[in-house]
Structures are given as C-alpha cells and as structure tokens.
Amino acid sequence: MKDYGTLSQAINKLKLEEGYTIDFNLVDEHLENKKDKEKYTAKEFEVDKVLRFEGMSNPGDNSILYAITTSNNKKGLLTDVYGAEASQISKEILKKLKIK
DSSP: OOOOOSHHHHHHHHHHHHOOOEEOEEETTEEEETTTTEEEOGGGEEEEEEEEEEOSSOTTOEEEEEEEEETTOOEEEEEEEOSTTOOOOOHHHHHHHOOO
8 A cells, every 4th residue: 555644745645646636525415525516425426545644642633534536537535533523424425434
C-alpha cells in the first residue's frame, strides 16, 4: 500500500497525483458537492480508498479520508472523524463508508 503520510499530505497527493479534486460533505442521506450543487445517494458513488489517521499528540484527533468516485465519474475526497465523535448519517451511507 502506498504511504500517503499525514492527512494533509494525503489530501494533496490524492488531489494532485490521482485526480480527486472535489471536496465532498456528508449531509444526512447524501454526499454533497457544493461547488457543482450535486447530491449523491449511497447507490451513486463508490469508495476507492480509505485512509485512517491518528493524532500523534492527541489520541482524540482521529480522522478518516475517503477517495470517492461518483456514478457520473467525478472524483473527490471526504474527510470525517471516527470513533465516538463520528458524524450522524443514514444507514445506507454508513454501510457504504464502512471500513473494510
């Protein structure tokens, strides 16, 4: 597996080297691309990569980075926290984003 370094390094590498240029947000039962005003249900995207990061100075700084491709071939990234602070989202989206 490729070493992506820190969260910010991984974001830069995925954007510049692998074309994941869109910033996605989790909104209830959708992924949202605010720039293009698009929403995607769980059936309309695939998770290509999942990268986990743990804070070195604070174990509470846990984040996860998803590299995603949508059904209309847009590639982007979604960052979220994991653990007790994880986002409240639909079961379908949660199932799709489940770490394998």
